[in-house]
Amino acid sequence: MNENMLSLQGVHTHIGAYHILHGVDLTVPRGKLTMLLGRNGAGKTTTLRTIMGLWHASQGRITFNGQDITQLATPQIASMNVAYVPENMGIFSDLSVKENMLLAARWARNAGQIDAERLKWIFTLFPAVQTFWNHPAGKLSGGQKQMLAVARAIVEPRELLIIDEPSKGLAPAIINNMIDAFGQLKASGVTILLVEQNFNFAKRLGDTVAVMDNGVIVHAGSMKELAEDEALQHSLLGLAI
Amino acid sequence: MSLLATKDLTIRFGGHVAVNAVTCAFQPGTLTAIVGPNGAGKTTYFNLISGQLRATAGQVTLDGRDLSGMSASQRTHAGLGRAFQLTNLFPRLTVLENVRLAVQAARAGKHRRGFNLWSIWSDHRELTARAHEILRAVALAPKEHELVAGLPHGDQRKLEVALLMGLESRVFMFDEPTAGMNAAEVPVILNLIRKLKEDASKTILLVEHKMDVVRELADRIIVLHNGALVADGDPAAVIASPIVQEAYLGVAPTVRAGPVEAVPGASREAA
Numbered sequence: 001m002n003e004n005m006l007s008l009q010g011v012h013t014h015i016g017a018y019h020i021l022h023g024v025d026l027t028v029p030r031g032k033l034t035m036l037l038g039r040n041g042a043g044k045t046t047t048l049r050t051i052m053g054l055w056h057a058s059q060g061r062i063t064f065n066g067q068d069i070t071q072l073a074t075p076q077i078a079s080m081n082v083a084y085v086p087e088n089m090g091i092f093s094d095l096s097v098k099e100n101m102l103l104a105a106r107w108a109r110n111a112g113q114i115d116a117e118r119l120k121w122i123f124t125l126f127p128a129v130q131t132f133w134n135h136p137a138g139k140l141s142g143g144q145k146q147m148l149a150v151a152r153a154i155v156e157p158r159e160l161l162i163i164d165e166p167s168k169g170l171a172p173a174i175i176n177n178m179i180d181a182f183g184q185l186k187a188s189g190v191t192i193l194l195v196e197q198n199f200n201f202a203k204r205l206g207d208t209v210a211v212m213d214n215g216v217i218v219h220a221g222s223m224k225e226l227a228e229d230e231a232l233q234h235s236l237l238g239l240a241i
Numbered sequence: 242m243s244l245l246a247t248k249d250l251t252i253r254f255g256g257h258v259a260v261n262a263v264t265c266a267f268q269p270g271t272l273t274a275i276v277g278p279n280g281a282g283k284t285t286y287f288n289l290i291s292g293q294l295r296a297t298a299g300q301v302t303l304d305g306r307d308l309s310g311m312s313a314s315q316r317t318h319a320g321l322g323r324a325f326q327l328t329n330l331f332p333r334l335t336v337l338e339n340v341r342l343a344v345q346a347a348r349a350g351k352h353r354r355g356f357n358l359w360s361i362w363s364d365h366r367e368l369t370a371r372a373h374e375i376l377r378a379v380a381l382a383p384k385e386h387e388l389v390a391g392l393p394h395g396d397q398r399k400l401e402v403a404l405l406m407g408l409e410s411r412v413f414m415f416d417e418p419t420a421g422m423n424a425a426e427v428p429v430i431l432n433l434i435r436k437l438k439e440d441a442s443k444t445i446l447l448v449e450h451k452m453d454v455v456r457e458l459a460d461r462i463i464v465l466h467n468g469a470l471v472a473d474g475d476p477a478a479v480i481a482s483p484i485v486q487e488a489y490l491g492v493a494p495t496v497r498a499g500p501v502e503a504v505p506g507a508s509r510e511a512a
Contacts, residue, residue, distance in 0.1 A: 039423045040394035117505030128280055139254065143279025143450075157504070168420055171278045171450055173491025188504040197423050238425025 002066050005030040005160060005191045006051065011060035013043075013050045020046045022215035023060065028160075028208075033182060033192040035202045035223060037237060038212035044195040045087050047212070048164055051193075052084050053077050064160070081159040085166070089149040093138025097129060097148055100137050104152040114155065122151045125177045143169045150178065154185065161185065162193045167201045179204055199237065203227040211236045242305075244269045244444045245321075245412050250289055250299035259285045261468035262299065267412075270441035272434070274459035274476070275448045278489055282468040283448045287414055290446075291323045292316040303412070318347075322410025324401050324418060332390035336381055336400060339389055340372040343407030372407065379403045379433060395426035402433055413437055416448045427454075434458060452480070452490070464489070 006028040013021040021043050028034045036044050049055045051062060053074040062070045069077055078084065083104075092100055098111050101119075108114045123130040126147035132140060137148060146169050153161060166182075167175050175198075182192060182205055196202045202209070206223030219226075219236050226232055243266035250263045260282045267273055275283050288294040290301050292313035301308045308316050317323075331339055345368050376382045379399045384392065389400065398418065405413055415434065419427045431454065437443060438458070449455050455462065455476065462479040464472035466488055472479050479485055486492045 037423075039425060040421070115505060121505045141280040141284060147279065165421065169279070169417060169450070171276075171489055171491075172452060173489060174279060176491050184504050190504075197421060199424050237423065 003030055004028060005065060006193070007063050008047070008051070009061045009063075011047075011050060011057045011062060013046055013055050014058050015046070015055060020215055021050065021057075024050075024212075024215070024217055026210055026217055026220070028191060028193050030191055031186070031189055032207040033186050033194065033205055035206035035209045036193065036195045036212065037197075037199070037202060037209060038218075039238070042212040043215040044212055045164055046215075048084070048162055048193075048195060049086075051077075051162065052082070054086075083153040083158040083161045085149045085153045085163040087164040089145050091137045091140075091145050091148055093136065095137055096134050097132050097137050097140070098134060100148060101129070101152055101155050105155045107156055118155070122154065125181050126151050126174065143171060143174070146170055147174065150181075154181070157188070158190065160191045160193070164195045165197060166194055167196065167198045175201060199233070243267055244304060245290070245446075246300075246302045247286075247290065248300045248302070250286070250301065251297050252285060252289055252294060253297045258468050260289060260296075260465075263465070263468075263470045265463060265470060265473070267444045267446065269411075269444050270438075271460045272438050272445040272447060272458050273461045273463060274455040275446060275463055275465060276450070276455065276485070276489060277465035281465040283465055284416055285468075286465065287323065287416055287446070287448065290412075291321055291414060317408060317410075320409065320411035321414070322405035322408055322412060323414040324398075324405065324416065329404065330389050330397060330400060333388065335386050335388055336392070337369070337372055337376065337385040339400060340375055340403050340407050341368050343404040344368050344371045344375070347407060347409045375403050375406045378406065378436070393426075395422060395429050398422070398426075398430050399433060402430075402437070406437075411443055413443060413445045415446070417450065418447070419449070419451060419454060431457065456480070 004027040008024050008026040011021055011024040012019070024047055026047065036047065038044050046055060050057050053072055057070055061068060064080060101114065102108060102111055105114045128140065128144040128147050129151045132144065137145065140148060150163065150166055153163065166178055170178065179201065186192060203223060209221060209223045209226050210217050211219040246266040248264050250260060251258065252260045263286060275286065277283055285294065289296050292308070292311060296309065303319055303321065308319060311319065348364065348368070373382065376385055379402055381396060381399055381403060384396065389397065392400065418430050418434070422430065434445065435458065437445060447458065459476045461474065462476045463470060464479060464485055466484065471484055472482050
């Protein structure tokens with residue numbers, strides 16, 4: 001099987017009159033954690049949305065496990081065992097935390113059918129999910145909603161996990177838990193693609209990294225190499241040396 | 242004397258006490274960081290101070306004046322400035338127009354009832370001059386004629402601060418001002434906050450999860466946990482306290498999720 005689970009070749013995306021992606025070439029290696037970095041407005045979120053079929057590429061090709069998914073609808077892509085956490089988290093405010101989790105658990109018809117061991121693991125990582133299990137999700141704080149969004153994406157095993165800024169708004173203790181969680185998921189064979197602004201978080205977790213600017217990938221390589229090369233960080237990300 | 246103070250400030254949502262009898266006073270010329278676990282009540286505390294939420298009990302005072310009965314907009318006129326993460330900018334106006342509107346709103350609130358077209362015309366030059374002054378202070382002067390919608394994220398954040406300056410705010414409240422910002426933009430906003438701090442008549446409150454930012458800017462840290470004020474003091478001492486180390490930073494192994502060897506249910510993937 002191809003060593004890249006996901007690959008984008010020359011992807012262009014237009015949103016209305018705006019031309020956002022200008023030929024994105026990105027590969028996401030199987031079983032690895034790939035970090036997509038870049039300044040605000042570089043096109044990171046648009047790239048994720050184009051992968052998920054929420055915007056359609058006007059040019060170029062996206063393949064997942066060797067299959068062309070460029071023109072597929074979002075539910076078709078999701079049903080190929082892909083989990084996606086959007087930037088706005090997509091929490092259903094009027095549903096309880098439990099109902100939000102249950103919606104994502106395709107194997108379960110009621111909360112009792114959610115894998116109990118896995119749920120226990122999620123509760124350990126994100127205690128707020130357990131504390132507010134029967135509360136309306138709309139009443140959660142910003143950080144707690146973020147925890148729920150990630151918990152929902154990992155409620156069942158998925159082949160590919162795509163998350164837009166997982167660490168946003170989270171207290172340091174929870175960020176540590178999240179780093180553990182992604183490490184464990186990766187060890188279990190999951191492929192992960194994260195958009196992240198927090199470089200400290202990114203470098204602790206990433207295997208490979210791609211940096212975007214102005215709608216194209218301007219650098220791709222190993223995270224270790226970027227983490228050790230301060231001059232490169234400075235030129236790509238504007239990090240102070 | 243303190244500029245801003247809360248006394249026994251409390252809000253209940255049903256049976257849940259989100260902010261629980263918080264009494265705290267903030268001095269002019271200082272920056273206080275508010276930290277605490279997710280869901281501790283930090284944003285709700287801000288909402289109670291700025292008037293987005295009405296307290297179940299307790300008081301908010303500015304210069305000794307009780308604001309409790311005032312709406313959010315009245316509190317803004319009284320001098321409470323809150324950054325709303327870009328939602329209060331006018332995207333289709335220019336940078337200068339945005340700031341001039343803020344200056345104008347502050348003057349209208351102070352000297353007149355509402356807007357008066359004639360006076361707006363006559364004051365136009367003065368309003369523009371003040372807007373220019375503010376734009377220079379936040380280093381946005383070169384972009385004064387650009388549309389806000391097209392500004393980079395970091396510049397929009399600067400503009401937001403400019404609006405608060407235009408409104409003649411005396412209290413600046415920032416809720417995670419660096420969230421969603423890339424590393425290159427963070428120092429820009431930190432410099433701006435540092436600059437605001439130089440004005441000894443202002444009080445700054447900052448909710449922030451990045452401890453390096455807190456260490457850098459705060460004169461004092463208060464910690465909220467389950468809605469209550471549980472620590473208050475010098476930054477180094479508060480950061481070193483057990484409650485912060487365990488409940489917030491997660492340093493102690495007791496609250497850290499213990500290492501889980503394998504992800505439960507992962508085997509299903511093969512199915």
